[in-house]
Each structure stands twice: as C-alpha cells, then as structure tokens.
Amino acid sequence: MDNNKSGLMKLDPMTPEAVKVKKIFWETEDVFTIELVYDSDEKREFSYKPGQFNMLYAFGVGESAISISSDSSKKNSLLHTIHKVGYVTNVLSKLKKGDIIGLRGPFGSSWPLEEAKGKDICIIVGGIGLAPLRPSIYHILKHRKQYGKFVLLYGARTPRDILYPVELESWRKKYDIQIEVTVDRADSTWRGHVGVVTTLLNYVELNPEKTMAMVCGPEIMMKYAVDELIKHGVTEKEIYVSLERNMKCALGFCGHCQYGPSFVCKDGPVFSFSKVTDIFEIKEL
C-alpha cells in the first residue's frame, strides 16, 4: 500500500473511500455537476491529472466511471459533471448536500499537457465531452504562455444543452482563446453557429505542423473530428482521443473495458490516436 500526499495510508484501490456531497447542481435538463469533499476532520487533498476519472459508488446501487471536471490545482474538492443516463447516475442525481458516497480513484491516463507545451492546441468536444477536458482547459489557461494558439471547438445538441455557458463566455472575455460553439439544431432565436462540430474547423486557422488536438465526445463524433483534423494536416500522433467503455474494476483486471490489446480504464481513457488507429474503425469493439 502507498502513502498518499497527506501521509495517510492509501486504501486498497478496490475499496471505496467515503466522500461527502458538498453541492449538486443541474447544468442542463439531464446533466448535473456534483461537488465532493472528504468526509473527515483531517485535512486531506484530492490529487489527479486532467483527463483521469473516478469510480463513484452509490451505496447499495452500484459504481459508475465518471471523468473529473474540476480544476486540478484546487485540491479541496472534486467536481464531476454527469449525464443522467442509467440507474447509478439516476441515483447520483438525487443526492443531497451532506449525503455520503463511495469514491475510488483517480484512474487512467491523462491529457498530454507536458508534451503539448509550445504547441498550438485545438480542442474539439461534443456534448458532455467538454467535461473531461475542462481540467485541461483550466490548466492551459493558467499556464497560457507555455502554449501557442489555443482553440476550443464545442458542439452541443441544442442551445439548451450547452454546458458551462457562463464559464465559456468568461474564458472568451478574459483569456487568449478562440472559442466557437455550434449546435446541431436551433430555432430562430439562436444567434450562434448551427451545424456539426467539425464545421467549426472552417473558422480556424491551424498550423498543422505545430498543432496538437484533443478530442472528446461520442465515438462517431470523434471519428469525424479526427478525419477532419487529418484532412487539415494534423498528424495522427498529435491527435488524442478519450474513449469510454464499460469500466468495472478500473484497474485492468476484470476485462470489461478491453479495447483490442488495451484496457480503457488502465491504458486510457486518453489515447494517442496513432495507438488506436486500426481498432478505432472496428464497430462494436
């Protein structure tokens, strides 16, 4: 067993730690964010890298793998932005302030923010895919001078489904970042872009030789986004994707999330596209 930063003995990674719900709020009709703190008098900190995920355990119901969506430099609490899609997430959505849940993690690989230094960054996200990349966005904005041009392209279903709209606006105003948001469908009151997220590449001037791309969203969306990035000249090894599979143990033991020769929970969820090129095209894998 390892000791964590606070000096406390780290538990078996299969054993959840108790964490307390500090706040829960709805981002959209079916997406909510939950803020967690340690349920302990001792001062403990969360430590994770952007792109990693936790297993959240609703006692008596089950566990779900959820990406961390908070600023990794703020260590007192954790944010998870969750799409209410199944039994566990439905129960999580009904939690109240002060409720206790189980947490295991953090697990998995992270976005390559060190390798990205000095490069232009193009983030392409769709739907709830913005949440796993939000910690990276915080990091890049905080260390803005270490990176080149910074572009965020975000696609949502409708204007009502746009995540973090206030924060997007504040990033746009306060930082050197180009943010383009599009929706798949809208009525005439919407003044922004309409069309799939890949059409936003028409509004961006990329220097493919120095661009690193990070892509997250439904797999079919990522496929189209990667195709478009390659058409624009970005190389496969400079494109990173975050995959989602049915994760159970989160340690690469159980095999539920096997993806060809890899386990998404242990080797991913963030992969260089060059490492998954061949199996990315295989349906049902």
Place this chain on the structure above:
Amino acid sequence: MEDLSGILRNHPFMKDLDENYLKQITGCASNVAYREDEVIFKEGDKAEKFYLIRTGKVALEINGRDKGNLRILTVGPGQILGWSWIVSPYKWHFEAHALEEVRAIALDGECLRNKCDDDPKMGYEMLKRFSHILEQRLQSTRMQLLDVYKRV
C-alpha cells in the same frame, strides 16, 4: 482598396484558381452587403446567384410547416452560400438571412453557367470545387441525422 479580382483570389473557395478563370469569373461578380436580419433569399425563389461570404454569418432555414422555421446550418467568412444556381430548375431550397451584418461577393449564376458552357475546363474546375462543398454539407447533414448527443 482591394479590387474584386483581388478579393476573389483571396477567398478560400477560389484558392489556387487559374488566373484566366479568375478573370472570367470576376466578370460575373459584384460586391453585396446585407444588414442584420435581412433576408438574402427565400425558399422557392429563383436561384440567380451564389455568394462567397467575406464577413458575417448567414443562417439557412427550412420551413417545417407546423414545426415552424428550422435552422439547419450557418455559414460564415470563407464559406460559400448557395449551390442551387448550378442545378436545374435553379430554385432555392432554403431561406437565408443575415444573422449579423454580412459582406459578400455575389456571383451571377446565369453569367457563370454561360462561361462554364463556353469553357468546359473552367466548368469542370468549378464543378469540382462545388462537389467538394456538397460532399462536406452532405456528410454534415448525415452526422446531424445521427443525433449523436440525443438524450437517452
């Protein structure tokens, strides 16, 4: 001030186009501007022009009858608006209106069709460029149909 051929040459749609073709196309071109919310064309109207957008954003809408107007696409700087000028019976399938002040180059469809008929090599070059746009729009529409962010 940049002349029309200079503006055309710098538009992504005309990138690397033969100078001789550019000269011919310039003869069909004019500068246009639309105010915010101004209608550029309506569904069913004769498609006499197409537009190379320079600045501003244009919304394309389809009349969904009892569903009202549905916005299906926006196009902006560096993109083209309209391809019905090239396909008989030359009628617009959508309504287009400016979401903000729009500046564009309008190309007269009949003028361009005549020049393409007279110079089939130029016609083929234009068709290749439009086919590329049509392929992109078709792919995008297919992706929209997939409704990948649909609520479960």
